[in-house]
Amino acid sequence: MDTYVYRIGNNLYVNLTNRCSNRCTFCVRNGKETFEGYALWLREGEPTAEQVMAALGECDCEEVVFCGFGEPTYRLDAMLEVCAYVHAHGKKTRLNTNGHGSLIHGRDIAPELAGKLDGINISLNASNAKLYGELCRPLFPDTAFGGMLSFARSCREHGLNCWFSVVDCIGEAEVAACRAVAQQVGIPLRVREMIE
Numbered sequence: 001m002d003t004y005v006y007r008i009g010n011n012l013y014v015n016l017t018n019r020c021s022n023r024c025t026f027c028v029r030n031g032k033e034t035f036e037g038y039a040l041w042l043r044e045g046e047p048t049a050e051q052v053m054a055a056l057g058e059c060d061c062e063e064v065v066f067c068g069f070g071e072p073t074y075r076l077d078a079m080l081e082v083c084a085y086v087h088a089h090g091k092k093t094r095l096n097t098n099g100h101g102s103l104i105h106g107r108d109i110a111p112e113l114a115g116k117l118d119g120i121n122i123s124l125n126a127s128n129a130k131l132y133g134e135l136c137r138p139l140f141p142d143t144a145f146g147g148m149l150s151f152a153r154s155c156r157e158h159g160l161n162c163w164f165s166v167v168d169c170i171g172e173a174e175v176a177a178c179r180a181v182a183q184q185v186g187i188p189l190r191v192r193e194m195i196e
Contacts, residue, residue, distance in 0.1 A: 002043055013064075018041060022139070035069070072097060095119070095121065110155045110157070120163075122162060124182065129144075132148075165191070
């Protein structure tokens with residue numbers, strides 16, 4: 001049976017899709033069947049919002065995080081429906097994203113996220129478009145990096161609590177360069193440990 005919701009610590013994570021607009025060289029799903037003991041490849045198809053809500057139950061957690069083996073914004077409508085359910089249970093919501101949602105949908109989706117998500121973690125991954133292309137191998141090679149930055153700016157402009165993140169495996173010099181990019185956009189940067 002497919003895993004739509006999984007628990008790590010005090011948070012529940014929602015696995016809405018396996019589709020992704022990046023093929024990152026460092027992705028936790030590369031060559032793996034499971035993550036933290038959970039089988040996150042969806043064999044039976046993507047879950048409906050109703051299936052996710054049933055799996056969440058009473059939302060016994062601190063936070064519900066949209067983060068699985070794909071880019072959650074591919075399932076924007078389902079995600080927003082689940083957000084309303086989670087908030088009705090008095091819990092917080094967070095999106096872990098590569099920032100390509102607006103590219104995927106062909107419109108600025110940040111206004112639709114306002115009031116629905118309590119936090120948005122945007123994976124910056126690199127300090128420039130060339131390096132981003134090499135590390136993330138995006139499906140939108142010409143617009144992926146700029147589109148991600150535009151999404152971040154729009155989130156900030158619409159009052160969303162958002163931040164950039166990078167993994168520490170990119171090296172100190174590149175982390176510093178990413179910090180400069182984040183400062184230019186006006187969004188904080190968080191450095192995460194590489195998950196082996």
